[in-house]
Amino acid sequence: MQPLFQNGGGPILRFLLLAVLSIILMVADHRDQYVDQVRTILFTAISPLQYTAALPARSAEWTYAQFATNRALHERVDRLQRENLQLSARQQKFETLLAENDRLRELLDASAKRDERVLVAELLAVDLDPFRQQVIVNRGSRAGIYRGQPVIDAGGVMGQVINTGPFTATVLLLSDPDHALSVQINRNGLRTIAAGRGDPERLELLYIPNSADVRVDDLVATSGLDGRFPANYPVGRVTEVNRRPGQAFAEVAVRPLANLDRSREVLMVWPDQGQEEARRAVHEHPDFEVEVMPDGTAGDGSTIVTPESTAPTPPADDATVIPEGEADDLPGEGGGEAP
Amino acid sequence: MIRVLLPTITLLCALLLVMLPLPDIITPFRPDWVAMVALYWAFAVPRHFGLFMAWMAGLLLDVSQGTLLGQHALGLVVITVIALHMHQRVRVSPLLQQSLFVMFLLLLKQTLVLWVSGMIGRAPDDPWLYFASPFVAMLFWPLIFVILRDLRRRYNVG
Numbered sequence: 001m002q003p004l005f006q007n008g009g010g011p012i013l014r015f016l017l018l019a020v021l022s023i024i025l026m027v028a029d030h031r032d033q034y035v036d037q038v039r040t041i042l043f044t045a046i047s048p049l050q051y052t053a054a055l056p057a058r059s060a061e062w063t064y065a066q067f068a069t070n071r072a073l074h075e076r077v078d079r080l081q082r083e084n085l086q087l088s089a090r091q092q093k094f095e096t097l098l099a100e101n102d103r104l105r106e107l108l109d110a111s112a113k114r115d116e117r118v119l120v121a122e123l124l125a126v127d128l129d130p131f132r133q134q135v136i137v138n139r140g141s142r143a144g145i146y147r148g149q150p151v152i153d154a155g156g157v158m159g160q161v162i163n164t165g166p167f168t169a170t171v172l173l174l175s176d177p178d179h180a181l182s183v184q185i186n187r188n189g190l191r192t193i194a195a196g197r198g199d200p201e202r203l204e205l206l207y208i209p210n211s212a213d214v215r216v217d218d219l220v221a222t223s224g225l226d227g228r229f230p231a232n233y234p235v236g237r238v239t240e241v242n243r244r245p246g247q248a249f250a251e252v253a254v255r256p257l258a259n260l261d262r263s264r265e266v267l268m269v270w271p272d273q274g275q276e277e278a279r280r281a282v283h284e285h286p287d288f289e290v291e292v293m294p295d296g297t298a299g300d301g302s303t304i305v306t307p308e309s310t311a312p313t314p315p316a317d318d319a320t321v322i323p324e325g326e327a328d329d330l331p332g333e334g335g336g337e338a339p
Numbered sequence: 340m341i342r343v344l345l346p347t348i349t350l351l352c353a354l355l356l357v358m359l360p361l362p363d364i365i366t367p368f369r370p371d372w373v374a375m376v377a378l379y380w381a382f383a384v385p386r387h388f389g390l391f392m393a394w395m396a397g398l399l400l401d402v403s404q405g406t407l408l409g410q411h412a413l414g415l416v417v418i419t420v421i422a423l424h425m426h427q428r429v430r431v432s433p434l435l436q437q438s439l440f441v442m443f444l445l446l447l448k449q450t451l452v453l454w455v456s457g458m459i460g461r462a463p464d465d466p467w468l469y470f471a472s473p474f475v476a477m478l479f480w481p482l483i484f485v486i487l488r489d490l491r492r493r494y495n496v497g
Contacts, residue, residue: 011390015420018394022416025398025409030459035408042402049351049403053358125360129404130367130469131461170405177461198461 036147036163044165050126050136051167057125116230117270119143121151123263124168133176133196133260135159139268140167148228150269156234156257157181157222158266173260174235175200182226183235186219194220194235200260203236205252210243212250220254230271341494342387346380349487350396358403367468370476372483373400374448377415378441379487381422382429384497393419410455414448421447438480445473 028034121137128134139145141164149161151171159179163170172179173196180195183205190213193206208214218238224231236254243250353372361369373396380388397412404411421444422429429440449470456462491497 011420011423014390015416018390018416019413022394022397022409022413026407026413026455029408039402039408042398042408046354046399046403049355049358053355053360057360126358126403127360127366127369129406131456132405134405 039163040165043163043168043170047140047165047168050124051138053126054124118267119145119270121145121169121266121268123266131198133159133173133179133198133200134162135171135173137169137171137266137268138167140165140169142166143268144270145169145268150229150233150271151266152233152269153258153263153266155259155263156236157229158258158260158263160228161268171266173200174203174256174258175260180206181229181235182223183220184223185214185238186221186234187215188213190214191223191225194254201255202239203254203256205238205254206249208250208252209248210245210250214238214241214250214252216241228271230269342384342496343392345490345494345496346376346384346388346392349376349380349490350392352376354396354399354403357400368471368475370472370479371445371448373397373411374415374418374445375441375476375480375483376487377419378422378444379483381419382426382437383488383491385423385426387497388423390416390419390423406452407455407459410452411448413455414451417451418444418448434481434484437484438477441480442473442477445476446470449473 025035025038029039119139121139121143124136124138126136128136137145137151145161145164147161147164151158151160157174159171159173159176161169162172174181174194175196175198177196177198180193182191183194184191190208192208194203195206197204205214205220216238220235220238222229222231222233222235234257236256238252239255240253241250242252350373353376356372357369377388377393377396381393393415394412397415398408400406400411400415401408425440429437432440449472453462453466453469457466
């Protein structure tokens with residue numbers, strides 16, 4: 001019988017080959033996204049293992065829920081009901097504000113904002129590399145999760161999806177040293193970048209001049225300029241402003257509002273689709289022109305009549321993309337095919 | 340068939356153990372189960388356990404841990420090729436000596452992994468803590484050895 005792997009010259013050659021291949025993979029993985037396909041395939045292969053590894057924690061939770069006392073449950077229901085009442089009261093106010101905001105935006109002829117679509121996902125209790133700030137969630141591409149998708153929890157922004165399998169996805173947390181997002185100080189709209197430092201309790205604001213108006217306890221929210229995170233989601237609060245006279249920039253620390261190391265349920269967010277698609281179309285095809293229909297007609301010809309106003313309807317749904325060349329051809333030389 | 344199947348299954352079980360959530364305090368001390376199982380098969384059936392399998396196990400470990408693709412794979416391939424080279428000497432030595440040898444190899448792998456982490460700027464705050472894991476692995480080696488040997492004998496591998 002021919003031995004499959006024998007001792008001799010073979011292993012050394014094979015070793016060198018695999019070692020070089022590993023190094024190439026590492027470089028490619030670090031530098032760029034060349035090996036994402038490979039990673040996705042392997043990630044899919046181990047997702048059953050991830051679910052199995054999360055089983056003990058989940059069953060412990062289930063057992064705990066089974067043995068929770070009646071009283072504890074009653075208290076919990078009471079608390080949740082109170083919370084629900086408060087939230088729905090706030091929601092009513094929010095609705096009216098939203099309607100008013102829409103109306104004002106229409107008057108200004110600005111593009112309307114639709115509600116973002118969200119999906120609740122649970123974290124899988126799986127241990128990852130302790131040097132990286134990542135978590136695994138139990139939703140994947142089958143649920144429409146995509147790479148770069150924003151993830152939030154009850155407190156604020158948590159991070160973004162960096163890798164998807166069919167049933168699971170990896171989320172890079174805000175606090176990872178590789179993560180940064182575009183934010184603004186809520187009080188005065190000062191735009192800056194919040195970068196992770198490997199500590200779930202601390203982010204850092206970059207490039208803040210010593211003279212900038214930043215105070216402790218300022219709310220920091222997403223600015224939406226990065227094209228990934230929708231605008232105006234809370235990120236954190238400023239905890240420390242250290243102005244260094246010798247240096248160009250001040251050192252500003254922010255404590256994330258999301259429970260980066262404690263949340264169990266998170267929300268996967270689909271940002272405003274119309275805006276996103278329009279932006280992407282412009283970004284990816286500079287030759288293309290995003291056509292905005294100024295009259296009250298949607299793309300399919302139906303007229304949109306809003307009860308509140310007869311002002312021009314913003315084209316939230318129907319940002320029609322027409323290639324420039326074709327658009328030029330359409331009205332003038334359209335007769336070319338007629339005869 | 341079983342010659343490939345048994346190492347594969349045990350490696351997957353080891354991967355599961357690596358992913359199992361532990362309290363944060365003891366996470367750095369978690370022994371590298373995948374590397375230990377790979378080393379066992381390299382010592383026990385060097386003719387059937389190849390470098391490629393160790394490499395694949397390393398890649399799966401990388402994906403499950405979220406490290407750079409190839410980081411653990413490189414470490415595993417390096418220690419496996421050493422183990423394959425030394426298997427005749429290690430196999431006949433007493434368990435204690437084996438444990439020491441395994442610890443040495445795991446230290447080597449941990450160094451490689453941490454080195455790469457450091458190069459891409461992800462060095463942990465207290466890297467010395469992470470060198471404790473090979474010592475814990477040394478304590479667990481006799482257990483792993485006995486379990487895997489019994490499995491190997493029952494299924495007549497090698």
